Amino acid sequence: INWHSSQIILRHLYDLQDDQFAVIKEYLELETKRMHDLERLITPIIDWYINYSYVKHTIILSPVGSSKLMSRVYKNLSEIKKFMNNYNSVKVIDQFDEHKAVSEFNMQSAYRSLRRIQKVYAIPASDMAAGRYKDRTIGDPMDACECYLMSKYSFEEYDTYGVIDWAVQAYNKWFTDRPKCVDIDKLHYYTRSASMTTGFSFETILGFSNLNHSDSTELSAHFSLMANALNIRDISAQSADIIYDKYDDFEQSNLFRNFRYLCRKGKSVRPLTYDSKCRYQTKNSPYRMIMPFKEEDISSNPNIKLYHDIIYDEEIKTITDMASKDLSDAAYYFNGKITLLDDKRLGQLKWFSENANPILFGKLNERIECITEYSTKTAEGYQTVNYGLGGHFSVHMDAFTDGPKLNGNRLVTILFYMSDVPDDGYTVFPNLNYVAHCRKGSALVWLNLYLNNGTVHSGTFHGGCPVIKGNKWIMTKGLYEEGQHLTYNWRDNKIINIV
Numbered sequence: 001i002n003w004h005s006s007q008i009i010l011r012h013l014y015d016l017q018d019d020q021f022a023v024i025k026e027y028l029e030l031e032t033k034r035m036h037d038l039e040r041l042i043t044p045i046i047d048w049y050i051n052y053s054y055v056k057h058t059i060i061l062s063p064v065g066s067s068k069l070m071s072r073v074y075k076n077l078s079e080i081k082k083f084m085n086n087y088n089s090v091k092v093i094d095q096f097d098e099h100k101a102v103s104e105f106n107m108q109s110a111y112r113s114l115r116r117i118q119k120v121y122a123i124p125a126s127d128m129a130a131g132r133y134k135d136r137t138i139g140d141p142m143d144a145c146e147c148y149l150m151s152k153y154s155f156e157e158y159d160t161y162g163v164i165d166w167a168v169q170a171y172n173k174w175f176t177d178r179p180k181c182v183d184i185d186k187l188h189y190y191t192r193s194a195s196m197t198t199g200f201s202f203e204t205i206l207g208f209s210n211l212n213h214s215d216s217t218e219l220s221a222h223f224s225l226m227a228n229a230l231n232i233r234d235i236s237a238q239s240a241d242i243i244y245d246k247y248d249d250f251e252q253s254n255l256f257r258n259f260r261y262l263c264r265k266g267k268s269v270r271p272l273t274y275d276s277k278c279r280y281q282t283k284n285s286p287y288r289m290i291m292p293f294k295e296e297d298i299s300s301n302p303n304i305k306l307y308h309d310i311i312y313d314e315e316i317k318t319i320t321d322m323a324s325k326d327l328s329d330a331a332y333y334f335n336g337k338i339t340l341l342d343d344k345r346l347g348q349l350k351w352f353s354e355n356a357n358p359i360l361f362g363k364l365n366e367r368i369e370c371i372t373e374y375s376t377k378t379a380e381g382y383q384t385v386n387y388g389l390g391g392h393f394s395v396h397m398d399a400f401t402d403g404p405k406l407n408g409n410r411l412v413t414i415l416f417y418m419s420d421v422p423d424d425g426y427t428v429f430p431n432l433n434y435v436a437h438c439r440k441g442s443a444l445v446w447l448n449l450y451l452n453n454g455t456v457h458s459g460t461f462h463g464g465c466p467v468i469k470g471n472k473w474i475m476t477k478g479l480y481e482e483g484q485h486l487t488y489n490w491r492d493n494k495i496i497n498i499v
C-alpha cells in the first residue's frame with residue numbers, strides 16, 4: 001500500500017493503528033493472564049517443595065513416599081512447561097500484519113513528496129523544517145531526526161543538494177540534545193559523498209564542531225553553502241529563488257520551469273484580453289433560463305472556459321463516497337506506456353462508467369453536452385482523483401500523441417473540481433500563463449485539438465501543482481473525436497502533430 005498517495009488512504013492509517021493496537025492489547029492481556037496462571041500454579045508447588053525439603057532424604061526410604069515424589073515431579077513440571085509455552089498469545093501475534101504496516105519504501109516516497117513540495121515551491125529547508133511556507137503555517141516543526149531522514153532519503157535518491165540542504169538542518173538541531181536517531185557518522189558520510197559529487201567540500205564548511213546556532217547565521221551559512229556549490233556569484237540577494245532557479249537549470253525545460261513558476265505564483269500572469277468575459281449562459285434551453293450556467297472565458301485559442309457551480313454538493317458527496325471505497329494508484333500514461341512514477345503523478349483514482357449511477361452520471365452527461373455542444377456517446381468514463389501528500393500531476397497533455405485510439409483523440413477535457421484547496425494545488429497551463437484554482441463545484445472545459453484538422457494544441461499543456469495542505473478531489477472526462485460533427489476525418493490523421 002502506498003499510504004501517502006491519497007488523503008483517503010492516509011486516513012486508513014488511523015484504522016491500521018487501531019487494528020494493530022487491538023492485537024497488541026489482546027497479546028498483553030493473554031500474556032498477563034498466563035503470568036497469573038503460572039504464578040497460581042507454581043505457588044502451591046513451591047510451598048510443597050519447601051515443606052518437603054525438610055524430610056527430603058527420608059521420604060525416599062519408603063516406597064509410597066518415593067512414588068509420591070515421582071508422580072508429583074512428573075505432573076508439576078510438565079504442567080508448568082505447558083504454561084511456559086503459551087500458544088494462545090503466539091497465535092495472536094500472527095494477526096499483527098506487518099504487510100499492512102508502513103514500509104521503508106513508503107517512507108522513502110513520502111519523503112520524496114516532501115522534497116518535491118520543497119523544490120516546486122522553492123521552500124528553503126530552514127523554513128520547511130519550521131513548518132513554514134512564506135507566511136503560512138504548513139505543518140509542525142521538524143526535529144533533528146526528521147531532517148536527518150530528509151538528508152538520508154535525498155542521498156538514496158542521488159539528490160545531492162537535498163543532502164546538503166537537510167544536513168545543515170539536521171546538524172544544527174542535533175547539537176542541542178544529540179538524539180540517538182541521528183546517526184552522525186552516516187550524516188557525515190552523506191555530506192562527504194555530496195561534496196565529492198559537487199566538487200565542493202561541504203564538510204569543511206560545515207566544520208560541524210563549531211557550527212553557529214543563531215538563526216540568521218544558520219541561514220546565511222546555508223545560502224552561501226548552496227551558492228558555492230551552485231556557482232552563484234551574486235549571493236547578495238540571499239533569496240531562495242536564486243538557488244531554486246539554479247536547480248531548474250540542471251533539470252528541466254522552459255515548460256516545467258514556467259509550470260513551477262506559476263505554481264508558486266498562484267495566479268495567472270497575463271493581461272485581460274478581449275476574450276476575458278463572463279456571462280450567464282442559457283444555451284437557449286428553457287430550463288437554463290431559470291438556472292443558467294456561470295460561464296467565464298479563459299482563452300479562445302485554445303478554447304478554455306471555466307464554469308462555476310456546475311456540479312452540486314450532493315452529487316460531489318455521492319461520487320467521492322463511492323470512489324473512496326475503491327481507489328487505486330494513479331498511473332502515468334505516456335507514449336503508449338503506463339507507469340507508476342510518483343515523480344510524474346501521485347494520486348489515487350477511480351474510474352466510473354455511467355452504470356455506476358445512471359441517474360447522476362446521466363445528468364452530468366446532459367450538462368456536459370449542453371455546455372460543450374459535443375456528444376458524450378463516444379466519451380470515456382468519469383475519472384475521479386484524490387491527491388495525497390504532495391499529490392500532483394506533472395505537465396502533460398490529455399490528447400494522445402502516439403496515434404489515434406478506437407474513438408479517435410481526446411477532443412475535449414472536462415475537469416471538475418470537487419473540493420476547495422485554498423492556497424495551492426492549482427491546475428497550471430504553462431504555455432498560456434494560466435492558473436486555475438481548485439474550487440468546489442467549478443469545472444474547467446477545454447479543447448485539446450485544432451478544429452480544422454485535429455492537430456494537438458500546444459497551449460493545452462497543463463499540470464496539477466503539488467498539494468501542500470488540504471484535500472484535493474477532481475473528476476475528469478474526455479470526449480472523443482468519433483461521433484462529433486467535425487470538418488476533418490480523424491481516421492486520416494495517421495501521425496499526430498503538436499502545434
Ligand SMILES: O=C(O)CCC(=O)C(=O)O
Nearest residue numbers: 393426427463464474476
Ligand atoms: O489535478 C489537476 O489539477 C489536473 C489533473 C489533470 O490534468 C488530469 O487528470 O488529466
Ligand SMILES: [Fe+2]
Nearest residue numbers: 396397398462
Ligand atoms: Fe490532464
